[in-house]
Amino acid sequence: MKRGFIPPIDSLIAFESAARHGSFTRAAEELFLTQGAVSKQVRLLEARLGVELFKRVRQRIVLTDAGRLYLHDIKGTLEKMTTATRQVMSFGGSEDVLNLAVLPTFGTRWLAGRLPRFHERYPEASFNLAVRLRPFDFEAEPFDGAIHYGEPVWAGAIAEPLFHEEVVPVCSRHFRDRHGLTKPEHLCTALRLHQSTRPDAWQRWFLQADVETDLAFQGPRFDQFTMISQAAVAGLGVALVPKFFIEEELRSGSLVMLFGVTLKLPSAYHFVYPENRTIRPVVKAFKSWLQEEAKDQKDREIMLPG
Missing domain, CATH: 1.10.10.10 (Winged helix-like DNA-binding domain superfamily/Winged helix DNA-binding domain)
Structure with missing residues (x-):
């Protein structure tokens, strides 16, 4: 230049x-x-x-x-x-700064509320979090790591598995009662809300519930789980949402789970970090802590009202 x-x-x-x-x-x-x-x-x-x-x-x-x-x-x-x-x-002269790329709903609904626990363990650490929806080049972006959903494939990076999604059909109590949703087959005619990055989720759910339908792909689509969850709370329709994203809504009763059919999708969440870069102590500590939190997420049974 x-x-x-x-x-x-x-x-x-x-x-x-x-x-x-x-x-x-x-x-x-x-x-x-x-x-x-x-x-x-x-x-x-x-x-x-x-x-x-x-x-x-x-x-x-x-x-x-x-x-x-x-x-x-x-x-x-x-x-x-x-x-x-x-x-x-x-x-600020510190080496204990984590630059993380996160998925928006995962960052808001799962990670942010747990960060104080990491801060208690590693009080010197500070965070810079930014949203990234797709894999990127760690050589071109100044991130120490990223939360990735999908297959453990990321060029130039190591992917450590965290946990799978368990998605459940949910809607408002009023929507459930107004439409008489008492059996899985009733969802064939109810308005179903779709997450655009999980286009076949409803089809998979109907197969899991042993329900035959040609209507699995019909219904409005949303880019983020936050939007689809709020639409369900407002009574627009039934959404398939990861259970750990809507714990607060299930506890408060603004959303209710329908039936006992849950669906575990084959893809998973991963923590990824550059393979050709020396991992700094703060990144190593965050990775270990994140894996502990993920194990706790997998192990604990959440008793929530249906």
């Missing part, structure tokens, strides 16, 4: 803010500068690039075609620089 081709960061920040707001004045307010200072930085950038980035139209500024292209290309870079800077600052 030729240093002479990289404009000063102050000019890039001023340009991005002015382009986002469509105003030098509002950019100046955001950056705690004067309007003249923002305008000057943009003029310097235009002179350096040799192109006009804005058209000055009366009291407004409008991006040129070159300006729109440049904004598109640099915006992501500035955001990455901001994220990287904040992440480095979070270390």
